[in-house]
Amino acid sequence: MAPFSLQNLPEIMVRPVVEAALLEDLGRAGDITSEAVIPPDSRCNLVLTVRERGVVAGLEFARSAFTLIDPTITFKSVCADGEHVDAGTILASIEGPARGVLMGERVALNFLGHLSGIASATARIVDAIKHTKAKIVCTRKTTPGLRFAEKYAIRAGGGVNHRFGLDDAILIKDNHIAIAGGVANAMTRAKLYAGHLVKIEVEVDNLVQLEEALHYQPDAILLDNMPLPILREAVNLIQGRAIAEASGGIRVETVQAVAETGVDLISAGWLTHSSKVLDIGLDFAG
Secondary structure, three states, X not given: OOOOOOOOOOHHHHHHHHHHHHHHHHOOOOOHHHHHHOOOOOEEEEEEEEOOOEEOOOXXXXXXXXXHHOOOOEEEEXXXXXXXXXXXXXXXXXXXXXXXXXHHHHHHHHHHHHHHHHHHHHHHHHHHOOOOOOEEEOOOOOOXXXXXXXXXXXXXXXXXXXXXXXXXXXXXXXXXXXXXXXXXXXXXXXXXXOOOOOOEEEXXXXXXXXXXXXXOOOOEEEEEOOOHHHHHHHHHHHOOOOEEEEEOOOOOXXXXXHHOOOOOEEEOOHHHHOXXXXXXXXXXXX
């Protein structure tokens, strides 16, 4: 079942990136293979089939890849983004001029497989901590130009989005602290700069930094690469005075223990930059 809050992205967001991908693939002369081999009046009926268990994301990107090539191509979704599906599930049917369908095939599969892979990985790590209060959040470690799409896939998998960009919130990280001259200097300057709607989060590596940061009442604290006993102590020190976020190499195998320390958020950059593509194929249906 798709998450309640998941809304399909509007076409005005999807179309530009799909157009760019199609132009890259078509190059300077178009699909010369299909033009050479397929008669111009040929039509086909194909289905998008998932070949392994996972979570779907990116159907509108796939639809756009076909209909931008030829608006007479019919794309009928059988599933919805956010759905958990088994191997062999048909996601959509595509019918229309064969040359156009073949031109859009690879771009459609690239988007659908990539975004579904992110959604599937997110769903696995979300499921591992469902007995806790913690939520899984993504990062800015995304493919250039595809951040909005990859963060959409995170939502499709049941995760929550962190910052979309540098202008979303103030996130004071280790290099900011080092250059500013310490946590106190960085937090003081941030408090003077931030407007009333701008949240402030500060990254800390140890309990000394944490106690210093708490003095300045940040909205959130990023507890980076802390061993579990220290992380648990950090959560106890925060005592709900700020949102507690854990980060640093957290995987499906380790996330449960991290969530059970009592943190509110767990960030995992690998979800967007290293998730395995979900195996989806375009199969001839007659």
